[in-house]
Amino acid sequence: MCNETPRRYTSPSNAAECYLLRVENPPVEQFEDDAALAQRIAQAGPGRARKAEAELCRRLAPRVRLYGLKHLRDAHAAADLMQQVLLMTIEKLRAGELRDTARVASFVFGICRMTVLELRRGGFRREQLLERYAEDLAPAAAAPEPTVDLDRVAGCLEKLPQRERSVLLMTFYEDRPADEVGALLGLSAGNVRVIRHRGLARLRECVGQGESGT
Amino acid sequence: MNGTPCRAPLEERALVEYWLGELGEADEARLDEHLLGCAHCSARLGELVALAGGIRDAFRQGALQVFVSDAFVKRLAAQGVRLREYRVPRNGSVNCTVTPEDELLVSRLEAPLADVSRVDIVVHPPGLPAEVRQDVPFDPARGEVLFTPNLAQLRAMPSHRLRLELIAVDDAGERLIGEYTFNHTA
Numbered sequence: 001m002c003n004e005t006p007r008r009y010t011s012p013s014n015a016a017e018c019y020l021l022r023v024e025n026p027p028v029e030q031f032e033d034d035a036a037l038a039q040r041i042a043q044a045g046p047g048r049a050r051k052a053e054a055e056l057c058r059r060l061a062p063r064v065r066l067y068g069l070k071h072l073r074d075a076h077a078a079a080d081l082m083q084q085v086l087l088m089t090i091e092k093l094r095a096g097e098l099r100d101t102a103r104v105a106s107f108v109f110g111i112c113r114m115t116v117l118e119l120r121r122g123g124f125r126r127e128q129l130l131e132r133y134a135e136d137l138a139p140a141a142a143a144p145e146p147t148v149d150l151d152r153v154a155g156c157l158e159k160l161p162q163r164e165r166s167v168l169l170m171t172f173y174e175d176r177p178a179d180e181v182g183a184l185l186g187l188s189a190g191n192v193r194v195i196r197h198r199g200l201a202r203l204r205e206c207v208g209q210g211e212s213g214t
Numbered sequence: 215m216n217g218t219p220c221r222a223p224l225e226e227r228a229l230v231e232y233w234l235g236e237l238g239e240a241d242e243a244r245l246d247e248h249l250l251g252c253a254h255c256s257a258r259l260g261e262l263v264a265l266a267g268g269i270r271d272a273f274r275q276g277a278l279q280v281f282v283s284d285a286f287v288k289r290l291a292a293q294g295v296r297l298r299e300y301r302v303p304r305n306g307s308v309n310c311t312v313t314p315e316d317e318l319l320v321s322r323l324e325a326p327l328a329d330v331s332r333v334d335i336v337v338h339p340p341g342l343p344a345e346v347r348q349d350v351p352f353d354p355a356r357g358e359v360l361f362t363p364n365l366a367q368l369r370a371m372p373s374h375r376l377r378l379e380l381i382a383v384d385d386a387g388e389r390l391i392g393e394y395t396f397n398h399t400a
Contacts, residue, residue, distance in 0.1 A: 034251065063249060063256040069263065070233060070246075105251025109243075112250065146257075146264040153268035154277035158364070162350045166281045169273055172266035174289075177236045184283040185351050197227060204265065 034059060038101040041093040053093075057086045060108060062145065067112050073175070077119060084115050148207065156206035164199030171196055220254040229259050233266070276318065276365025281351045284360060287320055300396070307395035312368055319368065323359040325380050325391045327352055333359060333391070336379040349383075373400045 032040075032055075040052040064085045068078030088111050092098060098107045157165055170181045171192075178189040178196065185192070224232075224245065231237055232245045249256045272278055291297055296317040302308045303324050312319055327333065335347040352359045359380065376398060380391040 059253060060250070062260055063251075063253070066256060066259055066263065067246060067250060105247055108250050109247045112246070146260045148264050148268035150268055150271055150275070150277075153265070154272035154275075157269065157272060157278055157280075162281055162347050165278070166351045168269055169278065169280050170282065170286055171234065172269045173273060173286075175234055175266065177234045184285050186353065193227075193231075196230065200226075200230065200262075200265075203269075207265065207268075 034104045035101045038093055038098060038104040038107075041090070042096050042098060042101060046094045053090050056093075057090070060086060060089065064108070064112060065145075068116075071112075071116050072119065081112070081115055081119060084119070085111050088115065152207055153203070156203050159206060160199055160202055164195055164202065167192055167195045168199045168203065220252050222248075224248065224255045224258070226258075229255070229262055233259065233262060273362075274317070276362075279361065279364040279367075281359065281361045282320075283351070283353060284356055284358065287360060290318065302394045302396070304392035305394075307397060309397045309399065311399045312365060316365070319363055319365055321361055321363065321396070323361075323378070323380060323392070323394050325352075325357055325359060327354040327357050327359075327382075327391070330354060330382045330384075330391070332383040334381045334383055334388070335359070336381060338377040338379075340374040340376065368398070371398070371400065374398050 034056065037052045037056040037059075041049045041056065043049075044052070061082055065078050065082045068081035069075065072078055072081060085108065089108055092107075092111070098104065157168065160168070166185065167181060167187075170176065170184055171178075178192040181187075181196075182189045182192045187195070228237075228245065232242060232249075235242075237245065249259060273280070287297065287299075296315055297320055298312065298316045298318070299320045299322065300308045300310045301322040301324065304326070306324075330352070333350050333352045335350055337345045337347065339345065350359060350361070376396040378394045378396075380394070382389050382391050
């Protein structure tokens with residue numbers, strides 16, 4: 001019995017065909033690193049390593065989304081970037097464009113940078129790529145994002161010293177760097193960094209205690 | 215990389231500085247690449263971003279009492295946040311309220327703060343022991359202390375009178391700068 005059946009072989013009729021499918025499309029091991037997955041995709045040929053493609057997309061999705069949030073500062077734009085980058089990564093891996101699969105992070109970084117530029121210019125071929133690879137993106141789109149208990153965060157912020165609370169709010173309300181927050185509060189950038197670091201550590205500890213039920 | 219521990223985990227401080235755009239171009243690119251290849255550090259950054267979102271959302275929901283600056287309040291107003299402001303002169307009082315439409319309440323306490331290095335506030339809530347807020351941010355040039363009360367708590371309270379004392383603290387000790395009374399109508 002074949003465990004993994006590409007669509008075009010809906011009912012393998014003999015053992016030889018099953019064997020061929022296993023060789024071309026072996027099960028993905030969770031402990032495989034990104035480079036191994038990339039190598040598997042590159043070597044298998046177009047569409048022959050769907051599980052490896054899905055697993056790589058699942059891993060890369062949250063990282064690329066964060067890259068998008070960092071550089072585009074917009075959740076919808078970050079989601080667009082994530083989709084676009086994953087589609088292009090799979091396409092380029094299938095086409096054998098990554099020679100050294102150990103450099104997959106660098107490869108994805110290059111695609112991210114290029115896609116951010118394209119997104120800012122307002123033109124990419126998203127629909128065309130989606131049509132071809134939408135299936136591979138399904139697990140990536142379902143990847144959960146970290147969440148926090150809002151009441152817990154508010155309660156923990158109220159326990160912080162006033163200055164730490166003010167610095168954290170004025171920093172993270174709009175993700176402002178230390179020099180800008182310092183200018184708002186009459187503090188040096190260095191002082192803001194110290195207060196910010198201390199406040200974040202306390203906040204994290206308090207929120208963490210709530211999550212562990214203590 | 216799933217199951218592969220990070221060989222060079224990024225420091226917490228570096229993650230925060232990266233997220234806030236405080237790094238130079240080369241360092242930022244180095245972290246970009248590391249984070250795209252590292253599930254461990256990327257997950258830590260994801261937690262930081264979620265926590266930052268929690269801070270933002272808690273404030274937007276009016277669930278925080280926090281001292282802020284005039285410039286910060288002006289930015290919120292420019293973004294369309296529905297603000298209700300009360301300015302209280304030194305040793306003065308104000309009649310105040312909060313409506314369902316208000317997204318944020320801002321209280322401005324006027325005081326001579328030019329030579330002050332630290333300000334504490336003593337809060338006298340009705341029927342409860344006094345509480346001290348130590349070392350609050352203030353604006354010596356504008357002569358103001360600005361704070362946003364916890365709206366959720368305020369909305370749940372009946373009409374009441376709240377008295378505050380502004381205290382200057384330095385090596386010589388403490389001195390009262392001014393008293394402020396809020397006559398709140400529910």
